[in-house]
Amino acid sequence: MTLWQTTRMGLTALIVILGLASAVWAGDARQELAKTSTLEQVMQRGVLKVGFSTFVPWAMKDKNGDFVGFEIDVARRLADDMGVKVQFVPTKWDGIIPALLSGKFDIIIGGMGITPSRNLKVNFSSPYEFTGMSVVASRQAAPGKSSLADFNSPDVTVAVRLGTTAEKAAKNFLPKAQLRQFSDEAASIQELLNGKAQCLVASNPLPRNLAAKYPDQLYLPMQEDFTREPIGFAVRKGDPDFLNYLNNWIRVANAEGWLDARFTYWFNGEEWKSLVE
Amino acid sequence: MRNRKLRVTPLDAAVLLLLTGAALAFGYRVAGDLNYRWDWSSMPHYLLRWDAKEQTWRAGLLLQGLFVTLRLSVLSGLLATLFGMVMGLFRTSRSPLRQMIGGAYVGLVRNTPPLVLVFVFYYFLGDQIMAALGVNDLVYTLPKHVQSALEFALGPVEQIPAFLSAVLTLALFEGAYITEIVRAGVESVEKGQWEASAALGFSRWGRLRHVILPQALVRMIPALAGQFISTIKDSAIVSIISIQELTFAGQELMAATYRTFEIWTLVLALYFAMTFPLSLGVRALEGRMNKFRNGL
Numbered sequence A: 001m002t003l004w005q006t007t008r009m010g011l012t013a014l015i016v017i018l019g020l021a022s023a024v025w026a027g028d029a030r031q032e033l034a035k036t037s038t039l040e041q042v043m044q045r046g047v048l049k050v051g052f053s054t055f056v057p058w059a060m061k062d063k064n065g066d067f068v069g070f071e072i073d074v075a076r077r078l079a080d081d082m083g084v085k086v087q088f089v090p091t092k093w094d095g096i097i098p099a100l101l102s103g104k105f106d107i108i109i110g111g112m113g114i115t116p117s118r119n120l121k122v123n124f125s126s127p128y129e130f131t132g133m134s135v136v137a138s139r140q141a142a143p144g145k146s147s148l149a150d151f152n153s154p155d156v157t158v159a160v161r162l163g164t165t166a167e168k169a170a171k172n173f174l175p176k177a178q179l180r181q182f183s184d185e186a187a188s189i190q191e192l193l194n195g196k197a198q199c200l201v202a203s204n205p206l207p208r209n210l211a212a213k214y215p216d217q218l219y220l221p222m223q224e225d226f227t228r229e230p231i232g233f234a235v236r237k238g239d240p241d242f243l244n245y246l247n248n249w250i251r252v253a254n255a256e257g258w259l260d261a262r263f264t265y266w267f268n269g270e271e272w273k274s275l276v277e
Numbered sequence B: 001m002r003n004r005k006l007r008v009t010p011l012d013a014a015v016l017l018l019l020t021g022a023a024l025a026f027g028y029r030v031a032g033d034l035n036y037r038w039d040w041s042s043m044p045h046y047l048l049r050w051d052a053k054e055q056t057w058r059a060g061l062l063l064q065g066l067f068v069t070l071r072l073s074v075l076s077g078l079l080a081t082l083f084g085m086v087m088g089l090f091r092t093s094r095s096p097l098r099q100m101i102g103g104a105y106v107g108l109v110r111n112t113p114p115l116v117l118v119f120v121f122y123y124f125l126g127d128q129i130m131a132a133l134g135v136n137d138l139v140y141t142l143p144k145h146v147q148s149a150l151e152f153a154l155g156p157v158e159q160i161p162a163f164l165s166a167v168l169t170l171a172l173f174e175g176a177y178i179t180e181i182v183r184a185g186v187e188s189v190e191k192g193q194w195e196a197s198a199a200l201g202f203s204r205w206g207r208l209r210h211v212i213l214p215q216a217l218v219r220m221i222p223a224l225a226g227q228f229i230s231t232i233k234d235s236a237i238v239s240i241i242s243i244q245e246l247t248f249a250g251q252e253l254m255a256a257t258y259r260t261f262e263i264w265t266l267v268l269a270l271y272f273a274m275t276f277p278l279s280l281g282v283r284a285l286e287g288r289m290n291k292f293r294n295g296l
Helices: A003-036 A038-045 A070-082 A091-101 A164-171 A187-192 A206-213 A239-254 A258-267 B011-032 B042-049 B061-091 B096-110 B115-131 B137-142 B142-154 B155-189 B193-197 B203-242 B246-255 B260-296
Strands: A047-052 A085-090 A129-131 A134-140 A157-161 A178-181 A199-203 A229-231 B048-051 B056-059
Touching: A003 A038, A038 A047, A047 A070, A047 A091, A070 A085, A070 A239, A070 A258, A091 B115, A091 B203, A129 B056, A134 A164, A134 A187, A134 A206, A157 A187, A164 A178, A164 A199, A178 A187, A187 A206, A187 B246, A187 B260, A199 A206, A206 A239, A239 A258, A239 B193, A258 B096, B042 B048, B042 B061, B056 B061, B061 B096, B061 B142, B061 B155, B061 B203, B061 B246, B061 B260, B096 B155, B115 B137, B115 B155, B115 B203, B137 B142, B137 B155, B142 B155, B155 B203, B193 B203, B203 B246, B203 B260, B246 B260
Parallel strands: A047 A085, A157 A178, A157 A199
Antiparallel strands: A129 A229, A134 A199, B048 B056
């Protein structure tokens, strides 16, 4: 064996060993990633912790103190399909993302609209539903308006819930109007009923329900929603396994028509109203 | 004062009439201008409800919230008293180190807004402490009867870690005020008492325990009672970290039903129902102590 051959053999051996080692190492990293995935942790714990905020009819408490709503159905079915129990963690909307990041729960299933700024902090699944913004206006304070442009003037006050996509929509579509932000929905509705705000921007079905509940005081200027926003599950960043599971779950639930059926039940029907009040 | 007969003079009647009139006018304005449809029909259900499945009465959502508030205030009140006692004695101690620890504690906690403190503590410190103690896993591994005992004292098992961190935060916060009450109490005892007990050959701890603290405690009671009552009301701030106490329960209900005014009214009445008996109790206690002191 010449010196050249020896060197070549040695080098080849070295490359093979290094290659094998790195392949093994990569395998380790993959296993490590899978082990730390929320999916794996949920399976081991046997409990899926779900964060959400009360938001009619997405998620709310019924008369007996049990949680009901579209998102509750979704969470129940998701946990069921994973073969684990579900634990609901009601959380204030303003603190829901920090609570997810600090591990108070595994996933937000709470009608959360996918936005670029939220997406910088959390990962979103593919959208499983869409929601649209709508306007409900006061008959006394803003009579006879029929388009968004009618509301876009400095003498119009718009009530919105703080930190929601309604706030963004109002800023985008009604830049000239004055915004009044409220941390809960009930206060913004009261402002509208008192005529201090001319209109309220919120995702349907709230505007529709309000107009139906107070027909002498409120009306819907436009029948159609003016936005169409994707709603996704939010999970902590850097967890491809969990995201993959969620995306495929959505695909299956959509294909069965189950998601649409539940959505129709909660958003276009009235049957569930007796559960709550 | 107490023994005098109650007599209603024309002036009293006029004032009473005026007040009733003002209340009615206010009520009328609220009902008229507020554009709000009052509907009390479903409210009793939120206090007590009949469980048809198990044939028993159950606490409604608001009453459940009230129980959480009670647990929260009793536990954090006790813990705050402990913190306050230790730190108060530190503040009145002769050791500069202890004085500094006590001073730093009061200065730090009393000069930060409670809302921010609760938030920071819950998301940064609370988690670390709970994880270090292993509370999360511990509660699940306990035997059934211990779990049900815990559930009585601390609430539903899955909420215990969050609940404990809320108790700790509130206790730290209220403890700073109690520290100052304790310091004021100890310092209000005349210097002669210290000197006299020193002359009797008591150690410093002995002097505190047998002579100073018994006198200081009596003087501290009104302030301590006030602090405890405000602990009950302050406990509402932990609703921002989603502890399901009375305020949180009320807000959730409002979000679900939009019955804002009825629910706030009920919440108000429930807080009053908790704190008013306490005020009466303390007044009675003070009366007895005054009698005792005057009799001496």
